Amino acid sequence: MARIVMKFGGTSVADLDRIRNVAARVKAEVDQGNEVAVVVSAMAGATNQLVDWCQKLSPLFDAREYDAVVATGEQVTAGLTAIALQNLGVDARSWMGWQIAVETDGQHGKARIASIEGEELIARMKIGQIPVVAGFQGIGPDNRITTLGRGGSDTSAVALAAALQADRCDIYTDVDGIYTTDPRIVPNARKLAKITYEEMLELASVGAKVLQTRSVELAMKERVRVQVLSSFTDAPGTLVVDEEEVVEQEIVAGVAYSRDEAKITVRKVPDRPGIAAAIFGPLSDAHVNVDMIVQNLGADGTTDMTFTVGKTDLPRALQVLETARQGIGYAEIASDPNVAKISVVGVGMRSHAGVASTMFRTLAERGINIQVISTSEIKVSVLVAGEYIELAVRALHTAYELDA
Numbered sequence: 001m002a003r004i005v006m007k008f009g010g011t012s013v014a015d016l017d018r019i020r021n022v023a024a025r026v027k028a029e030v031d032q033g034n035e036v037a038v039v040v041s042a043m044a045g046a047t048n049q050l051v052d053w054c055q056k057l058s059p060l061f062d063a064r065e066y067d068a069v070v071a072t073g074e075q076v077t078a079g080l081t082a083i084a085l086q087n088l089g090v091d092a093r094s095w096m097g098w099q100i101a102v103e104t105d106g107q108h109g110k111a112r113i114a115s116i117e118g119e120e121l122i123a124r125m126k127i128g129q130i131p132v133v134a135g136f137q138g139i140g141p142d143n144r145i146t147t148l149g150r151g152g153s154d155t156s157a158v159a160l161a162a163a164l165q166a167d168r169c170d171i172y173t174d175v176d177g178i179y180t181t182d183p184r185i186v187p188n189a190r191k192l193a194k195i196t197y198e199e200m201l202e203l204a205s206v207g208a209k210v211l212q213t214r215s216v217e218l219a220m221k222e223r224v225r226v227q228v229l230s231s232f233t234d235a236p237g238t239l240v241v242d243e244e245e246v247v248e249q250e251i252v253a254g255v256a257y258s259r260d261e262a263k264i265t266v267r268k269v270p271d272r273p274g275i276a277a278a279i280f281g282p283l284s285d286a287h288v289n290v291d292m293i294v295q296n297l298g299a300d301g302t303t304d305m306t307f308t309v310g311k312t313d314l315p316r317a318l319q320v321l322e323t324a325r326q327g328i329g330y331a332e333i334a335s336d337p338n339v340a341k342i343s344v345v346g347v348g349m350r351s352h353a354g355v356a357s358t359m360f361r362t363l364a365e366r367g368i369n370i371q372v373i374s375t376s377e378i379k380v381s382v383l384v385a386g387e388y389i390e391l392a393v394r395a396l397h398t399a400y401e402l403d404a
């Protein structure tokens, strides 16, 4: 007997037939003699609709009310999934975040889980009752509903698995595993049997949304065994594991892309000590995250600084820089939201040279100009014009011999 958390994403609970399918899968696991807890996302598209309503009423909405609204998608599917399970003769009940409780910090809209009370659920699972937990939501220190950021049900599932000391956390989604890149962009992407926590963490953080970044971080820290698999087929999925468990390590594990960043160039800033602090200090004070940065070579005592911020933060970043204009002393600011970040990730980069140069050569051969570069120990990222996403991802996937 094993204790398993089964998480179903939006596509897997998109309509009543699919919810029936989910219930049947859960029952099959229960019939095998396992203890099961279920975590569900909102129906596909539901959260987008809820976010859209908030934004349409007020672009600068109250984040606490946003959470009250967007958390409802998961309440619907938790209840419906419990009903579908009961229809199959399985004892089940729904749990909202506050009922468990899933306690979070107070950052509405992107809260982090602080703790989960697991005892009551464990006691119920022991007598054969299936908890169906609404993902994506918790309760903040202000006693109000919080949500965990887009894609946050993955994190709910992993955190619950840790709290319940589950043997495994199965993430059911609309693809049958983790691939060398998004299979919707590269049809001959290869499914990985295993991937390391570290590589998956890096891939998620540079845009591979198959798992929310925070969920991988948590799985790594709490040693939760995560498996990604399809709710529509019985194909074996992908296990996220420790480095020692991967036998044949490729140099590059995967390619990811993100459309979520925007580029800002601050022109003709004085080329002197303290200039980076003068630019990035006010941005950080305004909670604008800066990702990639390049400082161009100085000439005539001035230089240009180019960097990226989250696309949704662009208006705020420009406003902050305008306000700080005197202190920085730049000539002008240019911004471009139509950019894409393409990244290659692999722990093999630690011991193999040439990964970055292969990337640069491949893009050059396709006539794709690189605007900004950033690297870490196991990742190289480049910023390119938005229209090149698919071409760049496909070309790199082939160049690193990842094609199936």
Ligand code: ADP
Binding pocket: 008, 009, 010, 011, 012, 041, 151, 172, 173, 174, 175, 177, 178, 179, 180, 181, 182, 183, 184, 207, 208, 209, 210, 211, 254
């Ligand atoms: P869910 O609603 O089940 O959480 P998501 O849409 O959040 O599903 O995540 C699954 C999607 O992630 C896939 O449909 C796929 O397009 C995308 N994806 C991006 N990179 C990868 C990758 N490397 N492997 C698998 N899927 C990926």
Ligand code: ASP
Binding pocket: 009, 010, 041, 042, 047, 048, 073, 135, 136, 149, 150, 151, 152, 153, 154
């Ligand atoms: N429903 C939420 C979202 O769309 C959470 C999730 O699906 O993981 O972001």
Ligand code: MG
Binding pocket: 009, 151, 154, 209, 210, 211, 212
């Ligand atoms: Mg998701």
